[in-house]
Amino acid sequence: MTYNITLIPGDGIGPQVTEAAKMVLEASGVEINWEIVEAGEKVIEKYGTPLPDYVIDSIKRNRVALKGPVTTPIGIGFRSINVALRQSLKLYANVRPVKSYKGVPSRYKNIDLVIVRENTEGFYTGIEHMVGEDAAESIKIITRKASERIAKFAFELARKEERRKVTAVHKANIMKYTDGLFLDCVRKISQEYPEIIFEDVIVDAMSMKLIQTPQDYEVLVMPNLYGDILSDLAAGLVGGLGVVPGVNIGEKEAVFEPAHGSAPELNSNMANPTATILSGIMMLRYLGEREAADRVEKAVAKILKDGKKLTPDLGGNAGTLEYTKAIIEIL
Ligand code: NAD
Secondary structure (H helix, E strand, C coil), rough: CCCEEEEEECCCCCHHHHHHHHHHHHCCCCCCEEECCCCCHHHHHHCCCCCCHHHHHHHHHHHHECCCCCCCCCCCCCCHHHHHHHHCCCCCCCEEEEECCCCCCCCCCEEEEEEEECCCCEEECCCCCEEEEEEEEECCCCHHHHHHHHHHHHHHHHHHHHCEEEEEEEEECCCCCHHHHHHHHHHHHHCCCCCEEEEEEEEHHHHHHHHHHHHHEEEECCCHHHHHHHHHHHHHHHHHHHHHEEECCCCCCEEEECCCCCCCCCCCCCCHHHHHHHHHHHHHHCCCHHHHHHHHHHHHHHHHHHCCCCCHEEEEEEHHHHHHHHHHHHH
8 A cells, every 4th residue: 555645844954854754664665655845934935925725735635744844933924834734734632752762861761651732722823912012912712622622632542552641731720711621621531531540730840740750641631832841841851852753633634743843053964863753653653554663663762772873962973864874774
């Protein structure tokens, strides 16, 4: 069987890391017909938008995409392509598995948790404006529908992966209506999963607990902004953004992408492609290609454990291509 998959190379290090993932996935033996579509800074001049309609159309057609990071200007300029993509395709769940791999320099061992972030509302609705010249207002939206949907997703994931505990992360002590509603919804859904332990932790305390005892957590479910922040924090626990994959999932489509950004300051061939390759492995599992996914993950784990060919962010001096070829050789 040949899979049609949309590939969005993205900006900065995006083209290098997605090319690396493409090479590794092809070496796995799974037949993929890549439909390469460009989005991001480089298409603005031609199409007048960083997210042309043909990108959305391609994902809708193929239903599965692998995406590199794209640059979003801070404070000024166009709105985030990521936010627009997630909202237009209703990719409501952002999933980031955070896992320790032997050989990756990090402060902790044996971390294996998943961050499930609500992806369509919270503080990322883009409803923001100035109030006069000296004040600005941003509106946070939490709905019962989106909160129950993400809670269900988190519990289903826990059940499927045989994980024992789901932790809701919130700030309901201060934001009693918005986060209060989110917490109520997760609590209600938790009752449908009696075999799974449910607890809730306030986001500031969670930041400390993740640093102190990250091994205590399995599935963390939270609104958009907290998920964005805590998933980068969690990446720091297992060796950095270069090794954390992710996916944005909706009712119909799934867009796999590394947790990191476009790292525009990195020289070419210095990027660690592991996060994008691991995103590709998640994609293979999503497609039902479990055996190929396991094989590729074993090859990645071996190269990391050997430690002879690591990229500079992990303390080595191998370039993106050299590291990628080493994985392919093991495969
Ligand atoms: P970033 O993730 O690009 O970089 C943060 C740090 O991690 C930098 O020191 C960078 O060098 C390092 N890093 C990240 N990925 C790496 C990799 N694969 N290998 C080695 N080192 C890596 O975050 P940032 O600097 O805050 O953002 C840069 C741009 O990326 C911004 O325009 C931002 O909006 C965008 N961004 C995009 C996405 C996405 O497309 N999903 C996600 C986050 C940020």
